[in-house]
Amino acid sequence: MTPLDVATWIVRLAGAYAAAGLLFALLFLFVLRGVDRIDPSARAGSRGFRWIVLPGVAALWPLLLRRWLAGASEPPEESNAHRRAAAGGRG
Amino acid sequence: MSHGYQAVGWSPFKKRYDLVLGGLLAGYLALFSLATLLLRPEITAETLLIRAFGTAALLLLHAVLAIGPLARLDGRFLPLLYNRRHLGVTMFLAALVHGALATFQFHALGDAPPLVSLLASNTRLDSLSQFPFQQLGLAALLILFLMAATSHDFWLAQLTAPVWKALHMGVYLAYALIVAHVALGALQDERSPLLAGALGAGVVAIAGLHLAAGRREAALDRERRAAGADGFVEVCGVDEIAEGRARVVTLGGERVAVFRYEGRLSALSNVCRHQNGPLGEGRIVDGCVTCPWHGYQYLPASGASPPPFSERVPTFRVRVVDRRVFVDPRPLPAGTPVAPAVVSESGGGG
Ligand code: FES
Numbered sequence: 001m002t003p004l005d006v007a008t009w010i011v012r013l014a015g016a017y018a019a020a021g022l023l024f025a026l027l028f029l030f031v032l033r034g035v036d037r038i039d040p041s042a043r044a045g046s047r048g049f050r051w052i053v054l055p056g057v058a059a060l061w062p063l064l065l066r067r068w069l070a071g072a073s074e075p076p077e078e079s080n081a082h083r084r085a086a087a088g089g090r091g
Numbered sequence: 092m093s094h095g096y097q098a099v100g101w102s103p104f105k106k107r108y109d110l111v112l113g114g115l116l117a118g119y120l121a122l123f124s125l126a127t128l129l130l131r132p133e134i135t136a137e138t139l140l141i142r143a144f145g146t147a148a149l150l151l152l153h154a155v156l157a158i159g160p161l162a163r164l165d166g167r168f169l170p171l172l173y174n175r176r177h178l179g180v181t182m183f184l185a186a187l188v189h190g191a192l193a194t195f196q197f198h199a200l201g202d203a204p205p206l207v208s209l210l211a212s213n214t215r216l217d218s219l220s221q222f223p224f225q226q227l228g229l230a231a232l233l234i235l236f237l238m239a240a241t242s243h244d245f246w247l248a249q250l251t252a253p254v255w256k257a258l259h260m261g262v263y264l265a266y267a268l269i270v271a272h273v274a275l276g277a278l279q280d281e282r283s284p285l286l287a288g289a290l291g292a293g294v295v296a297i298a299g300l301h302l303a304a305g306r307r308e309a310a311l312d313r314e315r316r317a318a319g320a321d322g323f324v325e326v327c328g329v330d331e332i333a334e335g336r337a338r339v340v341t342l343g344g345e346r347v348a349v350f351r352y353e354g355r356l357s358a359l360s361n362v363c364r365h366q367n368g369p370l371g372e373g374r375i376v377d378g379c380v381t382c383p384w385h386g387y388q389y390l391p392a393s394g395a396s397p398p399p400f401s402e403r404v405p406t407f408r409v410r411v412v413d414r415r416v417f418v419d420p421r422p423l424p425a426g427t428p429v430a431p432a433v434v435s436e437s438g439g440g441g
Contacts, residue, residue, distance in 0.1 A: 004203060007210035039248065044095025049245070052098045056240035064249070075248035 007054060021058035028057060034068040039075050096245055100385070108174045112181060119147055131225075137196045144164055144189035145277070149269065149293075151182035156266060156297045160304035169372065173383070179262075183239035190232050193225070224276035229263040231268035234261045244384075246367055252367040270294060308341075323410065323417035329434050331413065332356070337380075339371035342420035346371065349416060350380055350391050355431035357391035358407035358418050365402070393428040 001071060028034045029050040035042045035057075042049070099105070102221055123143045127134060153177050161168040198208040209229065215221040238259055240246075247255050271288065278287050324342060332338045332351040339346050346361035348371030359380060361371045368384030375381070379388035379397060394406040395396055403426030408419040411432045423429065 003211040003214050004207065007207045008203075010210060011204065011206045017158070039245065041096050042245065046095065046097050048098025049096040049243070053240075053243050053245050055236070056243070056246055059237060059240055067249075076251050 018058060021061040024061040025054050025057040028061070028068070029054060034064070038064070038067050038072045040073075058079060096243070098245075104170070105177070109177055110287050112178065116147060116151075116181065116185070118152070120144070123147070137192060141196065142191055142277075144185050144192065145273075148182055148186035148189055149180060149273065149290075151185060152262075152266060152269065152295050155179050155182055157263065157300055160300040163304040164300075164307060173372075179235075180239045180242060183235040186232055186235055190228060193228075195339075197225075214355050216409045219275065222275040224272050227268045227275070228272040231265040231272060234265040234268070235353060238262060238265075247366050252362075266297070322421065323408075323419050326416045326418050328415055329356070329411060332416070335375040336415075337371040337373075339369070340418070342418060343422065344406075345422075347418060347420075348380070349409065349418060351376060351434065352378070352391060354434050355391075356409050356411065356416060356434060357429065357431045358409045359389060359391065359394045360404040360422065360425075361405065363387055364396075364404055370404070392431050393426055395426040 035050070035053075120143050123146060124139055126137055127142065154172060155175060158168060158171050158175055158178070162172045194205050196210055198205040198212070201208050203211065208237040209225055212225060213221045213223045216223070238261060241250065241255065241258060247392050250258065273286075278290070281287070317391055326340050326349055327338050329351070332349060335350075335352055337348040337350040339348050341347070346369070347358050348369075349356060349358045349369075352375045359370060361369055363370050363382040363384065365382065365385055365387045368382040368387075370380055370389070373381045373383040375391065376388070378390070380391050381388050384419055387396065388400075389402070389404060392406075394404040396402040405422035405425045406429045407422060408429055409432040410417050411434055414434075416432070
């Protein structure tokens with residue numbers, strides 16, 4: 001394979017990923033509104049909010065698709081040192 | 092306290108910030124173009140725009156990287172930090188214009204599609220003047236895109252703060268890539284040493300600021316550990332905390348906010364329950380610690396939101412000895428009431 005062939009494939013794959021992402025983003029944000037299911041704050045969110053997160057949704061769509069399919073209804077709760085220590089039953 | 096996401100949570104401060112930012116950017120682009128036209132009248136419009144936006148993005152990137160350590164070294168820079176996201180997104184947009192114009196200028200006329208041509212160009216890793224510097228720029232642009240695209244609160248919630256922060260650390264990788272992109276690209280056919288000197292000075296300034304901020308924090312940590320008796324750790328002097336404000340310290344691996352209000356002191360976890368906003372950068376409003384990001388409120392003495400809300404954050408024991416503030420670094424379960432430490436009113440020694 002010449003560098004040109006490699007480059008062609010990289011661009012094709014990236015293009016397919018981005019196209020799928022764009023389609024997903026439109027469905028997820030505007031048509032089927034999966035975003036409202038996985039994050040309550042999105043339900044009351046403005047239209048501008050949907051547009052502004054669109055590029056990110058198109059880029060990170062596998063993550064959101066997984067959460068949507070898994071039936072998540074809240075954003076994940078992170079753990080940090082204080083919460084762990086305070087919950088960890090210290091005398 | 093649920094609230095809907097907005098595209099941008101506008102405040103008068105953010106509007107002013109963006110206005111100033113937009114003005115500075117437009118002014119810079121105009122000045123740069125004017126100066127270039129005077130010095131090199133033969134330059135084409137495309138090349139002029141590519142350079143104007145490229146250098147603008149580079150300057151903005153330095154500003155983005157400098158704000159963090161500057162705010163840690165001197166609290167007066169904190170307001171710049173609050174709206175750093177807009178600075179970052181503006182920087183990405185300037186870089187995008189630069190990249191799109193350059194791709195068009197150098198790759199649109201061949202047989203291969205522009206992006207393919209870009210990726211396949213200059214593949215000689217062993218040559219300085221033919222190094223694939225454009226690919227470096229593209230890689231940096233992708234990182235900056237991911238950061239700009241995930242700068243909304245929605246992403247902070249979906250990715251969780253640790254992942255989000257790790258992703259946004261990518262700015263340092265992008266910076267390295269961009270320095271290489273400029274050094275191996277534009278600097279190779281630049282005769283005047285001006286750009287090389289400026290780039291070098293920028294790298295030294297950014298590295299120096301980070302080192303200074305890191306050293307200062309390490310020194311403060313050492314001081315605190317040395318002062319600890321019966322588990323309490325000395326945090327600062329009473330008078331270093333302004334009324335209605337907090338001082339933030341790192342204890343037990345996380346940040347603690349010590350608030351002063353009505354002659355009393357209380358310490359809470361610095362991490363807001365909502366989306367991990369920095370409580371210690373907020374103020375006491377109506378007797379409650381109020382998160383600067385979206386206004387969630389907590390009673391300072393218990394870390395619990397006033398009814399009907401149910402959010403709670405961990406609290407810490409505080410005491411004052413000789414007008415010095417001491418905090419027990421062991422967090423109490425979220426919402427545990429703690430008697431506030433009383434600050435004697437006589438401004439003098441205690
Ligand atoms: S992070 Fe949203 S209110 Fe604190």
